[in-house]
Amino acid sequence: MPKPVRNGASARTVVIDKREAILRAATKVFAVNGYFNSKVSDIAGEAGIADGTVYLYFKSKDEILHSIFDRAMAEFIAEGRKEISEIDGPEAKLHRIAELHLGRLGADRELAIVFQVELRGSTKFMQEFSAAGFGEYLDIIRTTIADGQKSGDFRTDIKPVVAAKILYGALDEMVTNWVLSNKAYPLLPMAGEVMKIFLGGITKR
Amino acid sequence: MPKPVRNGASARTVVIDKREAILRAATKVFAVNGYFNSKVSDIAGEAGIADGTVYLYFKSKDEILHSIFDRAMAEFIAEGRKEISEIDGPEAKLHRIAELHLGRLGADRELAIVFQVELRGSTKFMQEFSAAGFGEYLDIIRTTIADGQKSGDFRTDIKPVVAAKILYGALDEMVTNWVLSNKAYPLLPMAGEVMKIFLGGITKR
Amino acid sequence: MPKPVRNGASARTVVIDKREAILRAATKVFAVNGYFNSKVSDIAGEAGIADGTVYLYFKSKDEILHSIFDRAMAEFIAEGRKEISEIDGPEAKLHRIAELHLGRLGADRELAIVFQVELRGSTKFMQEFSAAGFGEYLDIIRTTIADGQKSGDFRTDIKPVVAAKILYGALDEMVTNWVLSNKAYPLLPMAGEVMKIFLGGITKR
Amino acid sequence: MPKPVRNGASARTVVIDKREAILRAATKVFAVNGYFNSKVSDIAGEAGIADGTVYLYFKSKDEILHSIFDRAMAEFIAEGRKEISEIDGPEAKLHRIAELHLGRLGADRELAIVFQVELRGSTKFMQEFSAAGFGEYLDIIRTTIADGQKSGDFRTDIKPVVAAKILYGALDEMVTNWVLSNKAYPLLPMAGEVMKIFLGGITKR
DNA sequence: AATGAATGAGCATTCATTCAT
DNA sequence: TATGAATGAATGCTCATTCAT
Numbered sequence: 108m109p110k111p112v113r114n115g116a117s118a119r120t121v122v123i124d125k126r127e128a129i130l131r132a133a134t135k136v137f138a139v140n141g142y143f144n145s146k147v148s149d150i151a152g153e154a155g156i157a158d159g160t161v162y163l164y165f166k167s168k169d170e171i172l173h174s175i176f177d178r179a180m181a182e183f184i185a186e187g188r189k190e191i192s193e194i195d196g197p198e199a200k201l202h203r204i205a206e207l208h209l210g211r212l213g214a215d216r217e218l219a220i221v222f223q224v225e226l227r228g229s230t231k232f233m234q235e236f237s238a239a240g241f242g243e244y245l246d247i248i249r250t251t252i253a254d255g256q257k258s259g260d261f262r263t264d265i266k267p268v269v270a271a272k273i274l275y276g277a278l279d280e281m282v283t284n285w286v287l288s289n290k291a292y293p294l295l296p297m298a299g300e301v302m303k304i305f306l307g308g309i310t311k312r
Numbered sequence: 313m314p315k316p317v318r319n320g321a322s323a324r325t326v327v328i329d330k331r332e333a334i335l336r337a338a339t340k341v342f343a344v345n346g347y348f349n350s351k352v353s354d355i356a357g358e359a360g361i362a363d364g365t366v367y368l369y370f371k372s373k374d375e376i377l378h379s380i381f382d383r384a385m386a387e388f389i390a391e392g393r394k395e396i397s398e399i400d401g402p403e404a405k406l407h408r409i410a411e412l413h414l415g416r417l418g419a420d421r422e423l424a425i426v427f428q429v430e431l432r433g434s435t436k437f438m439q440e441f442s443a444a445g446f447g448e449y450l451d452i453i454r455t456t457i458a459d460g461q462k463s464g465d466f467r468t469d470i471k472p473v474v475a476a477k478i479l480y481g482a483l484d485e486m487v488t489n490w491v492l493s494n495k496a497y498p499l500l501p502m503a504g505e506v507m508k509i510f511l512g513g514i515t516k517r
Numbered sequence: 518m519p520k521p522v523r524n525g526a527s528a529r530t531v532v533i534d535k536r537e538a539i540l541r542a543a544t545k546v547f548a549v550n551g552y553f554n555s556k557v558s559d560i561a562g563e564a565g566i567a568d569g570t571v572y573l574y575f576k577s578k579d580e581i582l583h584s585i586f587d588r589a590m591a592e593f594i595a596e597g598r599k600e601i602s603e604i605d606g607p608e609a610k611l612h613r614i615a616e617l618h619l620g621r622l623g624a625d626r627e628l629a630i631v632f633q634v635e636l637r638g639s640t641k642f643m644q645e646f647s648a649a650g651f652g653e654y655l656d657i658i659r660t661t662i663a664d665g666q667k668s669g670d671f672r673t674d675i676k677p678v679v680a681a682k683i684l685y686g687a688l689d690e691m692v693t694n695w696v697l698s699n700k701a702y703p704l705l706p707m708a709g710e711v712m713k714i715f716l717g718g719i720t721k722r
Numbered sequence: 723m724p725k726p727v728r729n730g731a732s733a734r735t736v737v738i739d740k741r742e743a744i745l746r747a748a749t750k751v752f753a754v755n756g757y758f759n760s761k762v763s764d765i766a767g768e769a770g771i772a773d774g775t776v777y778l779y780f781k782s783k784d785e786i787l788h789s790i791f792d793r794a795m796a797e798f799i800a801e802g803r804k805e806i807s808e809i810d811g812p813e814a815k816l817h818r819i820a821e822l823h824l825g826r827l828g829a830d831r832e833l834a835i836v837f838q839v840e841l842r843g844s845t846k847f848m849q850e851f852s853a854a855g856f857g858e859y860l861d862i863i864r865t866t867i868a869d870g871q872k873s874g875d876f877r878t879d880i881k882p883v884v885a886a887k888i889l890y891g892a893l894d895e896m897v898t899n900w901v902l903s904n905k906a907y908p909l910l911p912m913a914g915e916v917m918k919i920f921l922g923g924i925t926k927r
Numbered sequence: 928a929a930t931g932a933a934t935g936a937g938c939a940t941t942c943a944t945t946c947a948t
Numbered sequence: 949t950a951t952g953a954a955t956g957a958a959t960g961c962t963c964a965t966t967c968a969t
Contacts, residue, residue: 276485
């Protein structure tokens with residue numbers, strides 16, 4: 108039942124905006140205080156709405172955290188797939204993944220904090236996380252490496268799964284260090300550093 | 313409720329034992345439920361003591377988590393230093409570090425869970441963690457790599473700090489994956505896999 | 518959402534209909550969940566209107582409960598007065614009252630539940646209830662009994678007020694038992710059972 | 723592990739006392755405000771303890787209400803059984819039951835309020851109530867009436883179940899009226915009034 | 928040292944009511 | 949009239965910590 112709309116924005120837009128506002132506010136609040144130390148009223152306050160309103164868009168505090176992850180991970184994966192499909196050569200593809208990974212999180216410190224720190228606050232969540240998007244992400248890397256082996260670019264004496272975890276772990280560590288560091292340095296350039304070593308390790312000589 | 317003492321253990325020994333018992337119990341409880349979902353009474357119950365007794369050995373629940381880390385990290389570093397001092401060659405040293413890292417955590421799944429998951433539940437804690445032993449651990453790796461560059465074994469176009477983080481990140485990811493995996497596989501052998509790639513990446517050709 | 522109107526009903530009629538619909542819906546909802554466990558939105562949903570619309574017809578949730586009682590009690594009393602005025606003899610009059618009481622509630626289980634159970638959820642409400650229609654109802658019974666004493670039909674060594682309460686209590690208990698019983702039996706026939714004993718107790722021998 | 727006790731009271735006694743204190747406080751608070759309008763902190767305050775302490779003795783607010791009923795009903799039934807076993811003749815037995823019923827509740831107005839009003843605030847509770855002690859109580863009355871029929875004292879053209887409900891309903895109504903009345907009159911004497919009519923109605927002529 | 932009963936601050940969530948449209 | 953999104957006050961319950969014994 109669409110109500111008359113004054114400007115170009117639809118009623119649906121308003122809803123999306125408020126949902127977005129809550130997610131943004133929650134990301135910020137979680138980043139600063141941690142999930143367990145954040146109160147729902149903090150999130151509502153940050154979003155400029157009443158406490159109860161949060162529950163019109165999310166079922167629980169927990170669901171907010173999940174949504175932050177879901178939304179970001181979906182974008183992450185979609186963007187990743189799209190970009191590497193437009194690039195030729197496994198080395199260039201991996202390089203691009205590393206740039207996307209560090210570029211995206213490096214551009215949104217709060218999101219990075221939630222990803223690196225809060226998301227891991229519980230084994231339960233980590234396992235759901237692992238079962239969901241994370242596995243898919245790791246798979247993109249693994250496949251790219253396997254393709255590189257078939258094309259003769261990469262050493263065949265290494266297991267793609269393991270190599271994928273190593274690359275992910277290296278990138279992840281860059282982010283965690285960056286997040287926890289007090290010094291403000293750009294995260295994106297670390298992609299080159301990581302790839303220099305990683306490609307050195309997997310490329311055929 | 314003084315327990316009968318078998319050997320000539322002093323009162324001090326009893327204290328140490330009880331402190332140890334609490335830390336062991338807490339590691340187990342934290343591993344299963346997560347830090348925030350664990351009650352002090354759960355820990356006390358697991359340790360077979362009264363709730364209040366916990367506070368004779370630790371100032372707060374938070375301090376217990378810190379102590380778990382402190383104790384493990386101290387052992388970790390001491391053992392690491394000792395072992396690599398007995399080994400010659402930067403490659404062999406790094407290899408030994410990887411083995412120690414995965415060997416130790418692979419032998420104590422509960423400790424591994426607390427390290428990989430619970431320890432990261434708060435930015436605040438992560439920063440303290442970072443400031444403390446973790447930096448020292450990373451430094452051992454960094455120094456070893458720098459030594460390898462001086463000795464001509466490793467490429468000099470990479471920054472030791474970055475390479476150290478990459479190695480740590482790769483090892484860390486192995487542990488996290490192992491912890492979150494439902495399949496029971498040995499963690500230690502992954503050390504070889506990681507080193508195959510990492511050394512390939514930093515060794516001069 | 519104006520519904521198509523079949524007959525020449527005025528806007529006023531629509532209002533009355535909606536008010537009725539809310540009361541009917543509320544009776545049903547209260548009967549199932551109890552007053553305190555019923556949400557205004559449940560009532561609105563049952564009535565097929567928006568939550569806010571309820572407040573165009575009733576000032577508060579509390580007022581709805583009052584209105585259910587008021588409306589039913591007014592009907593109850595009016596019908597009672599009318600019927601007993603058409604009947605001769607105090608015994609027959611009391612018998613008719615019992616039949617009306619059990620007949621009416623026996624025909625509307627939901628209303629009966631609200632009367633027997635929900636209406637008594639608060640001392641405050643019970644006192645208002647008592648002060649209002651209930652006293653009037655009891656008075657009809659009392660007067661009939663007093664008349665029977667004057668006419669020489671009933672024993673004069675009993676107080677009409679007490680006897681009236683006893684009859685009301687007996688009928689009320691029949692309803693409560695019927696409401697709470699899982700077995701489906703007709704309530705009306707219990708009127709005869711009650712009167713057999715009650716009249717036996719108050720009739721001159 | 724009995725701790726040294728100063729006076730004759732055991733540790734167990736202390737617990738019982740506090741549990742009792744909570745039940746007494748809750749009965750008072752429920753009587754004044756009604757169950758749903760009473761806060762757990764009100765009960766704790768009335769009992770002179772901290773809010774959390776309530777939960778050391780009761781699982782929930784709901785359980786407190788149940789316990790009030792359970793305890794009182796158990797006493798009620800035990801006392802009833804004992805007394806009527808010591809009395810001869812069905813008329814005298816029924817008379818004693820009426821006296822006990824009105825005497826007990828007439829001596830504890832708060833308990834009476836909870837019994838008459840709060841206990842009926844929810845269909846669910848009423849059904850549990852019905853299934854539990856209440857049925858047993860009604861059974862005592864029913865059996866006594868049936869015995870009176872066998873002994874030739876009571877009319878045999880009435881069903882004992884129905885007669886039992888009528889007596890209970892009459893007594894119950896006396897209590898409810900007394901509870902809701904603003905005038906302070908003694909409840910116990912009403913027993914005689916009720917029995918005068920009830921026995922008149924069921925006794926053989 | 929050890930106990931565990933008692934404390935009370937803290938918080939997610941609900942829902943009656945309002946009001947802009 | 950009607951709507952239903954938004955509000956925000958209200959509260960049962962938990963659990964880290966204390967302390968009398």
